[in-house]
Structure formats: structure tokens, C-alpha cells
Amino acid sequence: MKKPLILVTNDDGITAPGLRALISYMKEIGDVVVVAPDSPQSGKGHAITIDNTLFSTKLNVNKKKDASLEYSCSGTPADCVKLALQELLDRKPDICVSGINHGSNSSINVIYSGTMSAAIEAGIEGIPAIGFSLCDYSWEANFDPAEKAIKTIVKKALKNGIPKGVVLNVNIPKASKEELKGIKVCRQARANWKEKFDKRTSPAGRDYYWLTGEFELLDKGEDTDEWALANNYISVVPTQFDLTAHHAIQGLNEWGFN
Secondary structure (H helix, E strand, C coil): CCCCEEEEECCCCCCCHHHHHHHHHHCCCCEEEEEEECCCCCCCCCCCCCCCCCCEEEECCCCCCCCCEEEEECCCHHHHHHHHHHHHCCCCCCEEEEEEEECCCCHHHHHCCHHHHHHHHHHHCCCCEEEEEECCCCCCCCCHHHHHHHHHHHHHHHHHCCCCCEEEEEEECCCCCCCCCEEEECECCCEEEEEEEEEEECCCCCEEEEEEEEEEECCCCCCEHHHHHHCCEEEEEEEECCCCCHHHHHHHHCCCCC
16 A cells, blocks of 8 residues: 655745654654745744745755655745645645644644744645644753654544644643643633833834733633643644634624614
């Protein structure tokens, strides 16, 4: 049987350690093609390039004879998936995996995540897709404790499929292999960022701003991704890209527009 074709992407850039780890894990499951940004694109959400040109470069990052087919892209994570599907791949991938992100994409963070937006772009095109994130922003983060779980999730998705219109958002706690307790399917916790801007003045007298903030958890439920991560479980949240608030339709119709 033909090996599954796995499209690997991310938002931290083509040389990011998290991406390199994910590539090595996926090579044990199928044939890997990588299309990732040529520079960090964190926090870009689902932005796409419409007012500039896109460039793609075929490369071999690790200089190995058995290296996966890899392309860097000058655009956003969503651009990478679009370009892969429309121009760079000779067949439709069986699954798209994005990550492993350096930092959490749980709860409200999914809205801003370039990692998840790349996976969602694949999902929009009908491709099973998963975004992986580790709750450790360090460039030297250790991804290996979650290797077995990541492979298990991908294999299960290939075997069973992912429901239509759904993308999996997987977050991994910063924990040792011995500390990890397992995998929990969760809902997204209610939370937000209590934000503020640090205003400064440049030597030329021009004001500029640094966005800062504190994460504010508003949800005490024990069925959420935040609870799972705090208790050393890997969280799996089924995420949909249909943003319709179906429960609100009836109430809005009662406003009497007609």
C-alpha cells in the first residue's frame, strides 16, 4: 500500500526546532512534504498575501540524502498551505499537520494562531488537519516527551478520519515523559487577554507601543483544555471553522426584520 502523504507546516518558520521534530516523527508514518514560512509568522492568524508577490524556494535544510521534500515560502502559514495544495504537491495530502508550535495555542489563543490557521486552511479544503503546540516558548524546548502521543493522534486520525468541517487543536503541557498523564478530548476554555500597551518614545521623539498583557482564565470547568494542561494531560479540542452562532439565529429572527 502507498504510504500516506503528510503535509507539514508551521508558523515559527522553516528552521524552527518544533517543525524539525514534527518532520522526524511524521517520516515514521508516511511520505513527508514540508511547506513552511521562510521567517517567523507567529500571531498572524489566518492572514493571506493579496497585495504582494509570493516566493517559494526548494531546499534541503538538514543536507541529508534521505531528507523530506521541503519548500520555504515568503508568505503566511495560510499562504503556505494554499501554495502547497495549488502549486507544489503532485497529489492531495492525506493529512496536514502544523507545528509543533513554540508556545500554547489553547483557549482563546486559537484565534490568533498561525499554527492553527494553517491547519484550518487545510481543513477548509477537505483535508484532515491537526495543529500541535507545546506550552514552552523556548527555542530549546524539548518536544520528545510527547513524541509517542503525537504519532498516536496522527495515526488515529488517518485510520478513523476527522469529522467534516473539524480541525484538531492539540496542546501539550511542558512536562517530562513520566509526568505526562495521557490524552484528553476537551472543549475550549473561556478566557481572554487583559491587554495593555507599553507606550515609549523613540530618540526621534515619535511615540511607539509594545503590546503586553496577562492571560485571564474565566472558566473553572474540568472538561477544558486549560484544566487538562494544568494537570499534565495533552488536550485535544475539535475546532470548527464554521463561525455561525447557530443557537442565536432564532432569537435574531424574533427581532422582526421583515
